[in-house]
Amino acid sequence: MRRSLPYRIFSRSQRTPVFFKENILIRYLCLPCEVSGLLALVVIFLLFLLGGCGPVYRTVYTYQPPQDAQGMHCTMLCENIRMQCRTNETYRIQSCEDENRIAHLEYERCVVMEYDYCWDNWTMFCGMGNYKRCDTDYRLCYQNCGGQIFSREVCVSGCDR
Numbered sequence: 319m320r321r322s323l324p325y326r327i328f329s330r331s332q333r334t335p336v337f338f339k340e341n342i343l344i345r346y347l348c349l350p351c352e353v354s355g356l357l358a359l360v361v362i363f364l365l366f367l368l369g370g371c372g373p374v375y376r377t378v379y380t381y382q383p384p385q386d387a388q389g390m391h392c393t394m395l396c397e398n399i400r401m402q403c404r405t406n407e408t409y410r411i412q413s414c415e416d417e418n419r420i421a422h423l424e425y426e427r428c429v430v431m432e433y434d435y436c437w438d439n440w441t442m443f444c445g446m447g448n449y450k451r452c453d454t455d456y457r458l459c460y461q462n463c464g465g466q467i468f469s470r471e472v473c474v475s476g477c478d479r
Contacts, residue, residue, distance in 0.1 A: 373476040377469050379457065384464030392463030396456055403452035414444035 383390060421439050428436035457467050 373473050375471045376474045378472050380468045382466040389464035393460055396459035400452050400456035407447045411444050411447050
């Protein structure tokens, strides 16, 4: 499944990327793109430095299973659903990365064949996986089965001891 992102076309004669989105042609010079990309990296680096100044906390969950056999069976089903969710998320990321590889190979083939316009339509970033959603759904399912969940915040780095 391809994402509907703007397509980049590189013209051999102009060496300038051309973007198509919703039938609107937008041209830009490469220099502002490179400068804005560098500026974005600097801003991300500064935010990373500022974020490392304080303590970092993580939520730890303790699970108390339900007392009856039906509730225990229900929580096992919740675990199966969570594992399927995680598997689907891993598959989604892998599919995205495979599509990126194929798109990049098609672009390289186009450049080698010296066509006038070559489409470079890879999605750039596939994400790291939304496993938090799977875990959140699992906790909700676990509680609906009669289990109890206790949470507490634990300092993992930058802690005052």
